[in-house]
Amino acid sequence: MSHEHEHEHEILSEEDKKFIRDKFQKELIHPVPIKLLVSDNCEYCHLMEDLLRILANLSDGKIQLTVEKINDNWKEKLKVDKGPVILIGENNEVQYTGSPLGEEGWAFLETIVLTSNKKHGLDAYEGKLKALNRKVRIETIVTPTCPYCPHAVLTANRIAIASGGKVVSDCVEAYEFPEIADKWSVTAVPTIVLSVEEPYSGQVFVVSVPKENQLIDAILKVAIGE
Amino acid sequence: MLLVNEYMSTKTDVVIIGGGPAGLAAGIYTSRLGLETILIEKTALGGQVAVSPFIENYPGFTMISGAELSKRFIEHAELMGVEFRVPEEVIKLELSSETKIVKTNKDTYEADAVIIASGASRKKLNVPGEKEFAGKGVSYCAVCDGSFFRGKVVAVVGGGNTAVSEALHLTGLVKKLYVIHRRDDFRAEIALKQRLLDSPNVTQLWNTVVERIEGDTTVRRLVLRDLKNNKQYEIEVDGVFIAIGYTPNSKIAADAGVAVDKEGYIIVDKRQETNIKGVYAAGDVTGGIMQIGVAVGEGIVAAMSAFEHVTGGWYAKKKKLKAVRIDFEKFKEKEEHEKREEEKSLFKFKL
Numbered sequence: 001m002s003h004e005h006e007h008e009h010e011i012l013s014e015e016d017k018k019f020i021r022d023k024f025q026k027e028l029i030h031p032v033p034i035k036l037l038v039s040d041n042c043e044y045c046h047l048m049e050d051l052l053r054i055l056a057n058l059s060d061g062k063i064q065l066t067v068e069k070i071n072d073n074w075k076e077k078l079k080v081d082k083g084p085v086i087l088i089g090e091n092n093e094v095q096y097t098g099s100p101l102g103e104e105g106w107a108f109l110e111t112i113v114l115t116s117n118k119k120h121g122l123d124a125y126e127g128k129l130k131a132l133n134r135k136v137r138i139e140t141i142v143t144p145t146c147p148y149c150p151h152a153v154l155t156a157n158r159i160a161i162a163s164g165g166k167v168v169s170d171c172v173e174a175y176e177f178p179e180i181a182d183k184w185s186v187t188a189v190p191t192i193v194l195s196v197e198e199p200y201s202g203q204v205f206v207v208s209v210p211k212e213n214q215l216i217d218a219i220l221k222v223a224i225g226e
Numbered sequence: 227m228l229l230v231n232e233y234m235s236t237k238t239d240v241v242i243i244g245g246g247p248a249g250l251a252a253g254i255y256t257s258r259l260g261l262e263t264i265l266i267e268k269t270a271l272g273g274q275v276a277v278s279p280f281i282e283n284y285p286g287f288t289m290i291s292g293a294e295l296s297k298r299f300i301e302h303a304e305l306m307g308v309e310f311r312v313p314e315e316v317i318k319l320e321l322s323s324e325t326k327i328v329k330t331n332k333d334t335y336e337a338d339a340v341i342i343a344s345g346a347s348r349k350k351l352n353v354p355g356e357k358e359f360a361g362k363g364v365s366y367c368a369v370c371d372g373s374f375f376r377g378k379v380v381a382v383v384g385g386g387n388t389a390v391s392e393a394l395h396l397t398g399l400v401k402k403l404y405v406i407h408r409r410d411d412f413r414a415e416i417a418l419k420q421r422l423l424d425s426p427n428v429t430q431l432w433n434t435v436v437e438r439i440e441g442d443t444t445v446r447r448l449v450l451r452d453l454k455n456n457k458q459y460e461i462e463v464d465g466v467f468i469a470i471g472y473t474p475n476s477k478i479a480a481d482a483g484v485a486v487d488k489e490g491y492i493i494v495d496k497r498q499e500t501n502i503k504g505v506y507a508a509g510d511v512t513g514g515i516m517q518i519g520v521a522v523g524e525g526i527v528a529a530m531s532a533f534e535h536v537t538g539g540w541y542a543k544k545k546k547l548k549a550v551r552i553d554f555e556k557f558k559e560k561e562e563h564e565k566r567e568e569e570k571s572l573f574k575f576k577l
Contacts, residue, residue: 143370143371145293145369145370145373146369146370146371147270147272147276147277147293147296147370148269148270148367148370149370150270151269151270174373174374175373185444186361186374187362187363187371187374187375187444187445187465188360188361188362188366188367188371188374189370189371191361207360207361211331
């Protein structure tokens with residue numbers, strides 16, 4: 001199996017580790033809670049656990065990693081029954097359903113940093129987002145070979161971070177979670193779905209990388225039920 | 227009374243618009259020549275190359291994935307000191323004065339020279355159903371979306387190198403592949419064409435155009451017309467990839483007075499200079515032969531011309547250049563790392 005083979009190799013090269021350590025040293029400010037949810041029969045759970053442990057080690061204690069099994073509670077809450085699922089932030093405002101592999105890597109790293117230093121660059125919208133009366137969920141469906149996707153994901157993640165938990169940004173890896181991609185009939189990425197959490201229903205907003213103001217406007221409309 | 231500008235603008239020697247091969251090559255050169263260089267890219271660095279399934283005609287690389295080649299271009303430009311602004315979108319250019327003003331959605335830049343390398347976007351088919359089924363079976367990126375069609379029936383529309391490369395990428399994934407082309411032969415290189423014609427799961431539909439894309443929640447069929455007998459017929463497909471050519475991203479430049487031809491490609495002279503002094507263009511946005519090597523070459527010419535413009539020529543010393551010190555230790559580390567790394571890394575942590 002190629003997966004086992006890959007796992008024999010070092011996940012990160014020394015050069016990558018140095019790059020990440022330097023970046024974390026310069027840019028991490030506040031602690032970043034990260035939960036990894038794992039399950040049995042999960043191809044990438046071990047890989048994600050190893051990766052996150054390495055990242056936590058490189059963060060000088062700033063990344064606070066916990067690993068849990070997906071129990072009924074999580075199943076009910078997240079509507080997924082397998083791992084890996086990664087939750088980032090005090091309010092679990094950023095979620096990765098599936099692994100941030102391939103092109104997603106750099107945006108994942110940037111998201112950890114932004115969760116820590118809150119430099120999301122959306123100060124002008126922060127008040128409006130924090131005042132949302134309903135929680136909005138952004139699902140960005142991606143593949144690891146799409147170079148445009150991490151830009152869409154990072155925009156969504158920044159909005160979630162700025163919203164202080166009112167918006168949840170979920171990056172869904174389509175090959176690991178085909179059932180979610182199928183639910184929205186996704187055949188091209190990035191596809192962005194916006195939902196209001198209660199009741200849990202949504203619609204495809206756009207298939208492309210949106211501008212931040214477009215996405216925020218759409219979120220504000222969805223929240224008031226337009 | 228003290229007058230304060232609404233915003234502070236960022237001053238630099240050169241602004242490059244676009245982060246594909248032309249822009250990155252230009253940036254490598256202007257940086258090495260000592261010009262402060264800011265490169266603005268609205269989506270992802272790498273340009274069209276980043277989503278090319280494979281490249282076999284860029285000298286020095288018998289076979290390299292587009293993702294890998296673009297990664298090398300990006301790293302090279304970064305190492306030489308190009309400052310990237312990504313994602314950032316240019317919304318307006320003011321080019322008539324000696325100082326060129328580049329306004330983006332985030333900042334305003336003042337530069338002595340501007341290199342436009344904004345590339346070209348995939349042309350749309352402009353048939354009913356295309357817009358409606360975008361992302362529901364209609365796609366423009368086989369590398370991004372190909373795997374959604376594993377074991378399915380798919381069509382590629384087009385006959386150039388892009389269409390045939392995408393088709394070759396898809397043959398390994400799909401059950402059956404139609405390649406629909408309005409002529410009776412591909413324009414693609416024979417090296418690509420032959421491999422496609424030899425693929426067992428490919429059916430060519432020559433002299434054929436797509437008239438409609440139909441389906442329910444996703445694409446189900448294409449309504450085609452055979453141009454030889456003028457008969458309309460249908461084929462059942464699960465998806466369609468459109469690769470019928472490109473349209474230049476030149477509107478903002480044209481609005482600022484840069485001369486374009488009737489198709490919208492920016493007109494340049496041998497030095498890659500446009501009709502406006504100090505404004506250069508390179509790569510796909512100038513039309514002609516759209517190849518990575520050509521884009522790189524044009525980017526280099528534009529960079530050298532911009533250098534002469536900004537400094538007044540090699541010995542004029544009109545401008546004090548910044549000292550260029552490249553971190554060769556980083557170079558060495560990178561080379562050693564590349565030697566060690568035999569297979570592609572699972573994670574890509576740098577932009």
